[in-house]
Amino acid sequence: MAEPDRGEVAGLILAGGQGSRMNGQDKGLVVLHGEPMVAHVARRLAPQVGRLIISANRHADRYGRYGEVVADGDPGLGAWQGPLMGIAAALLVVFRQRAFEPGVAASNLATPQWLVVAPCDTPFLPADMASRLIGAALAAQSPMAYAVAHGQRHSACMALRTSLRPGLLAYLQGGDRKVGLWQARTGAVQALFDDAPPHAFMNVNTPEDLAQAERYASQ
Incomplete structure (x- = not known):
């Protein structure tokens, strides 16, 4: 089965965490090698997808420089509901019907068939991550690969x-939040x-991780 082209793939950067191990900082905006971490992730993920979405629950104006921002969380449940809530919010935007706008390419109006997800604290993602994840899912005739x-x-x-x-909405409404489950x-x-x-x-979760990431980024 042929892999989809970029127009059929949307990307999502998860930026809704509390940053509890980073002294409460918004991790996507923590500076790494002179730029917010989200900038590093967006630069690697954006060329692999046709549309880039960022789920966040604060600093939407700053995240908006790097992608289309959607609120992370459910009004009835509050914020900090975990990555699956961010995915659900992005999927809602993906499926939302868009009115025709002059100058918008037809490919941008189509509903993507795949969503490729990455956290905002993984600044060194592979440049071919999207194609390899989707390829592994297609090869196994599975709807998902990690x-x-x-x-x-x-x-x-x-x-x-x-x-x-x-199915994701039903899972969340049932009270579950575990990604692996x-x-x-x-x-x-699996995609190896x-x-x-x-x-x-690498996940940059702590100040110590950030120091190590700085060393990698400088190489």
């Missing part, structure tokens, strides 16, 4: 069929990235 590198699972780096939205119930498969650099999926 990254595994050097024996470590990176559940938040995933590609999923946008048609999974109803949802992926297991959906039949997600053992050939990627060891820091390709």
Whole structure:
């Protein structure tokens, strides 16, 4: 089965975390090598997708410089509901019918078939992450794939069929929030990235991680 072209793929950067291990800072806006971390992630993910969305619950104006911002959270549940709520919010935007606007390419009006997800604190993502995740899912005839590198699972780096939205909403409405459990119930498969650099999926969660990331970024 042929892989979809970029117009059929939307990207999502998850930026709705509390940053509790980063002294409450908005991690996507923490400066790494002279730029907010979200800038590093967007620069790597944007060329792989046709549309880039950022889910966030604060500083929407600043995130808007890097992508289309959607609110992370449900009005009835409040903020800080975890990455799956951010994915659900992005899928709602993906499926929202857009009125025709002069000058907007037809490809931008189509509903993407895939959503490729990455956290805002993974600044060294592979440049081919989207195609490899989608390729692994297609090869296994699965609606979802997540990254595994050097024996470590990176559940938040995933590609999923946008048609999974109803099932995700049902999962969230049932009170569950665990990413791995949802992926297991959906039949997600692994996409191996053992050939990627060891820091390709590094999560910058703490000030110590940030110092290490600075060293990688300087190389």
